[in-house]
Each structure stands twice: as C-alpha cells, then as structure tokens.
Amino acid sequence: MAAREFxxxxxxxxxxxxxxxxxxxxxxxxxxxxxxxSPYGVMPDPxxxxxxxxxxxxxxxxxxxTCKLNRLIDSGPFDVHVARTVHSRSNRSLMPTGPLPSTTSASSLCG
Incomplete structure (x- = not known):
C-alpha cells in the first residue's frame, strides 16, 4: 500500500x-x-x-x-468519486429534512 511506502x-x-x-x-x-x-454522517462508519x-x-x-471551495472548483477540472449511492425509497432516514436549498449558486454570493 502506498501509505506504508510513505x-x-x-x-x-x-x-x-x-x-x-x-x-x-x-x-x-x-x-x-x-x-x-471523521465527521459525523460518514457512512458506513469508518x-x-x-x-x-x-x-x-x-x-x-x-x-x-464555501467561497474557497467554489474558487477551487472554478480553477480547473477535477474528478468526483462516488463510492456509494442511497436511494430515497430504500432509506428515507438518510434524506435531508426541511426546505431544499435554493438554486442560487454559492459563487454568486462570493462576489
């Protein structure tokens, strides 16, 4: 494993x-x-x-x-790796509650 080499x-x-x-x-x-x-919410637990x-x-x-993250995203291409997806029908307890976020881009809030 690379970590052991390092x-x-x-x-x-x-x-x-x-x-x-x-x-x-x-x-x-x-x-x-x-x-x-590890932040709470990482699933499955480490x-x-x-x-x-x-x-x-x-x-x-x-x-x-949020502004720093948006600047990094805007600075160039990157890869998103998804290890697991959860379908709302199979586990509704994992779905966020409350109002959904607006479609306003966070970039527009950063000036």
Missing part, C-alpha cells in the same frame, strides 16, 4: 470523509496510538482497529469556506 512505521493521523471498504483498507496504515478524524482512536466531529460550514 510512512513505513504507519501514519500518525488520517482524516476520513468517506466510508467503505477502500477507506477501511487505507486506515489499516494508521499506526498503533494513531488517530483518525472501522479502526484497537489501538487507533476514532475522533468524530461536526463540520461547521461558513460562507468563507
């Missing part, structure tokens, strides 16, 4: 924003005593082995972060 003793820490088999395989490269940070600490957190969105 850090033969194992990674000190990792941030995981997606779950699943590939993420779990990557997490096997975290050393004993290492830490894995699996860390005994000796590795999983730290969950809530992300706070702000307009500055």
């Amino acid at each position: 850090a033969p003793g194992g990674l000190d820490a990792a941030v995981v924003t997606v779950g699943g088999e590939t993420a779990d395989q990557a997490l096997s490269s975290v050393r004993d005593g290492g830490r894995v940070a 699996n860390v082995r005994p000796g590795v600490t999983l730290i969950r957190y809530n992300g706070a969105r702000c307009q500055d972060a």
Whole structure:
C-alpha cells in the first residue's frame, strides 16, 4: 500500500470523509496510538482497529469556506468519486429534512 511506502512505521493521523471498504483498507496504515478524524454522517462508519482512536466531529460550514471551495472548483477540472449511492425509497432516514436549498449558486454570493 502506498501509505506504508510513505510512512513505513504507519501514519500518525488520517482524516476520513468517506466510508467503505477502500477507506477501511487505507486506515489499516494508521499506526498503533494513531488517530483518525471523521465527521459525523460518514457512512458506513469508518472501522479502526484497537489501538487507533476514532475522533468524530461536526463540520461547521461558513460562507468563507464555501467561497474557497467554489474558487477551487472554478480553477480547473477535477474528478468526483462516488463510492456509494442511497436511494430515497430504500432509506428515507438518510434524506435531508426541511426546505431544499435554493438554486442560487454559492459563487454568486462570493462576489
């Protein structure tokens, strides 16, 4: 695995924003005593082995972060990787509640 080539003793820490088999395989490269940070809502939950600490957190969105993301998106091509899709008919508990966001582009809010 590339992570072991980079850090033969194992990674000190990792941030995981997606779950699943590939993420779990990557997490096997975290050393004993290492830490894995993952926001709440990542599904499936990341699996860390005994000796590795999983730290969950809530992300706070702000307009500055949204504007930075939009600038990065606008700066050039990128690939989107989707590991899993959830159909609303199969699990309605995963669907957002409340009003849907407007169609106003976040870029238009950033000036």
